[in-house]
Amino acid sequence: MPHLARQIGQRLGLSLLTLLLLSIVVFAGAQVLPGNVGRAILGPLADPAAVAAINHELGADQPLVLRYLGWIGKFLLGDMGQSYVFRSPVAPFVGAALLNSLKLAAVAFVIVVPLSIGAGVYAATRVGRWQDRTISIAGLSLTVVPEFVSAIALILLFGVWLRWLPISAAIRPGTDWLEQLRRLIMPALPLVIVLFGYIARMARAGTVAALEADYTRTAVLKGLPQRTVIFRHVLRNALLPTITVVASQIGYMIGGLVVVETLFRYQGIGSLILMAARGKDLPMLEAGILVVGALFVLATLAADMLQAGLDPRQRAR
Amino acid sequence: MSERSGLGRVVRSSVFLAGLVIVLFWVGCALFGRWLVPIDPYRDDLLNTLAAPSAAHWFGTDQLGRDVFARVVVGAGPILSVAPAATLLATVAGTALGLLTGYVGGWLDTVLGRLIEVLLALPLIVVSLLVLVALGPSTITVIAVIAIIFTPLIARTVRAAVLAERGLDYVAAAELRGESAANIMFVEILPNVLPPILVETTVRLGYAIFTVASLSFLGFGIQPPSADWGLAISENYGMIVGGYWWTVSFAAAATASLVVGVNLVADGIQAALE
Numbered sequence: 001m002p003h004l005a006r007q008i009g010q011r012l013g014l015s016l017l018t019l020l021l022l023s024i025v026v027f028a029g030a031q032v033l034p035g036n037v038g039r040a041i042l043g044p045l046a047d048p049a050a051v052a053a054i055n056h057e058l059g060a061d062q063p064l065v066l067r068y069l070g071w072i073g074k075f076l077l078g079d080m081g082q083s084y085v086f087r088s089p090v091a092p093f094v095g096a097a098l099l100n101s102l103k104l105a106a107v108a109f110v111i112v113v114p115l116s117i118g119a120g121v122y123a124a125t126r127v128g129r130w131q132d133r134t135i136s137i138a139g140l141s142l143t144v145v146p147e148f149v150s151a152i153a154l155i156l157l158f159g160v161w162l163r164w165l166p167i168s169a170a171i172r173p174g175t176d177w178l179e180q181l182r183r184l185i186m187p188a189l190p191l192v193i194v195l196f197g198y199i200a201r202m203a204r205a206g207t208v209a210a211l212e213a214d215y216t217r218t219a220v221l222k223g224l225p226q227r228t229v230i231f232r233h234v235l236r237n238a239l240l241p242t243i244t245v246v247a248s249q250i251g252y253m254i255g256g257l258v259v260v261e262t263l264f265r266y267q268g269i270g271s272l273i274l275m276a277a278r279g280k281d282l283p284m285l286e287a288g289i290l291v292v293g294a295l296f297v298l299a300t301l302a303a304d305m306l307q308a309g310l311d312p313r314q315r316a317r
Numbered sequence: 318m319s320e321r322s323g324l325g326r327v328v329r330s331s332v333f334l335a336g337l338v339i340v341l342f343w344v345g346c347a348l349f350g351r352w353l354v355p356i357d358p359y360r361d362d363l364l365n366t367l368a369a370p371s372a373a374h375w376f377g378t379d380q381l382g383r384d385v386f387a388r389v390v391v392g393a394g395p396i397l398s399v400a401p402a403a404t405l406l407a408t409v410a411g412t413a414l415g416l417l418t419g420y421v422g423g424w425l426d427t428v429l430g431r432l433i434e435v436l437l438a439l440p441l442i443v444v445s446l447l448v449l450v451a452l453g454p455s456t457i458t459v460i461a462v463i464a465i466i467f468t469p470l471i472a473r474t475v476r477a478a479v480l481a482e483r484g485l486d487y488v489a490a491a492e493l494r495g496e497s498a499a500n501i502m503f504v505e506i507l508p509n510v511l512p513p514i515l516v517e518t519t520v521r522l523g524y525a526i527f528t529v530a531s532l533s534f535l536g537f538g539i540q541p542p543s544a545d546w547g548l549a550i551s552e553n554y555g556m557i558v559g560g561y562w563w564t565v566s567f568a569a570a571a572t573a574s575l576v577v578g579v580n581l582v583a584d585g586i587q588a589a590l591e
Binding site: 018021029140143144145148152153159160253258274278280285 | 432440442443527530531535551560562565
């Protein structure tokens with residue numbers, strides 16, 4: 001399969017180029033920060049000599065190109081720099097936060113993927129009827145509600161009135177995993193609500209197209225039971241584009257995490273980025289955003305490969 | 318059969334009409350709310366803070382004693398000026414860029430393609446945060462950031478539509494007549510790609526509202542003492558545990574209804590034009 005190899009090579013190259021541009025954008029964006037770093041750390045009343053000294057110590061007085069190369073070089077070796085606020089390496093913060101966010105994202109995906117694919121496929125088997133229209137319009141409307149709005153509704157309903165779920169997701173050391181999971185349900189729900197509409201729409205569109213395809217008609221005319229037709233012929237073709245949508249939503253997901261983690265006081269990568277933004281903690285902000293962007297590029301790449309692997313047409317072509 | 322296509326179908330769609338009613342309601346509040354509300358939405362009343370909804374204060378008061386009803390009505394204003402302004406800027410710039418890259422092509426097309434991939438690799442909120450930290454939060458910055466991020470996305474849609482048009486006979490005819498490239502792009506092609514631009518603009522408006530509201534909630538969008546809904550929720554959500562549900566619920570419901578309304582309008586237009 002030399003063609004597939006070339007395709008994968010091309011896709012990898014594109015991903016690397018995207019990552020390179022991404023790092024330049026993040027670095028450039030962060031360097032536009034008003035004032036200088038030393039001044040930001042020491043405050044407006046500090047002695048100019050002290051400011052210059054700390055700038056020199058941090059390397060903030062060197063030319064931009066050198067600073068970029070130094071920054072990205074160390075970054076690739078796992079050294080994400082020193083936090084201006086905590087005066088300690090950034091990497092452990094980013095690592096711990098990322099792990100927490102992955103837990104939250106996993107809970108959200110575990111809830112939303114079966115739910116939305118199920119709803120989308122069901123809607124497709126009832127095209128044009130009220131069940132289809134209800135699922136489509138509800139999904140479409142829920143998708144555009146900002147997470148903090150649905151989170152407020154959920155907190156009031158499940159946290160304050162019914163008292164079923166805790167309203168803070170903060171994890172203290174020693175909390176067992178079952179309690180952690182319970183605390184993650186409510187923060188995961190706003191993400192589920194936004195993602196549901198997207199994934200359900202793609203699953204529905206894919207299923208509708210597959211149901212109309214010739215191979216489905218052949219399968220039905222062959223006399224195969226409806227169950228077999230749906231599971232063996234329709235779903236396999238319908239869910240391919242859905243995989244890409246699920247992966248492409250990882251980028252959105254991280255934006256959503258900023259809001260949700262802040263609202264529920266959960267120490268993830270989203271709240272880390274916001275904390276760094278509020279504290280103007282440049283290295284932390286750069287590292288957080290770059291890690292998030294890299295994760296998204298990798299997820300997209302993985303989805304493309306998975307889709308190519310599952311689709312015999314892409315393999316053969 | 319012209320009634321069955323285009324505008325006639327848009328207006329008859331019940332989804333579109335429902336959305337339009339919601340959006341027009343909030344536009345009305347944004348334009349005239351200041352004169353309709355019985356109480357000054359910005360006046361503190363420190364002897365009457367966190368009062369529950371009553372005849373005097375229909376939606377209660379917030380932690381500074383400000384009337385929540387008045388603030389929800391007036392709060393439609395900021396988001397309905399910031400989000401459309403950003404969307405409009407991005408539509409104008411994105412259309413021009415899309416026409417250029419689609420019709421002229423070349424290196425500009427390649428650069429734009431790469432740029433879009435990078436932008437899409439970052440969540441909107443995170444990119445906005447980065448820029449807003451760099452430049453400092455202000456209404457103008459928020460508009461500029463969202464407009465800049467949306468421009469290449471709109472350009473991509475316009476470009477795709479232009480690519481489909483440029484192979485058609487009327488473009489070839491215009492080229493043979495010796496019309497200038499600018500003329501062909503803006504006089505010949507532009508009128509024919511307006512429907513997808515309209516759809517893209519309404520969809521983007523929905524995203525713009527979502528983003529502005531979220532940024533305001535995070536403290537990097539519309540700034541105090543504005544009555545903006547996202548800001549109101551950000552200022553008061555810490556108190557819902559204490560049972561002061563009215564300080565945030567009405568602003569949350571207002572935000573939800575506005576985004577759903579805009580989205581229904583966008584969906585109605587899209588369904589009718591396709």
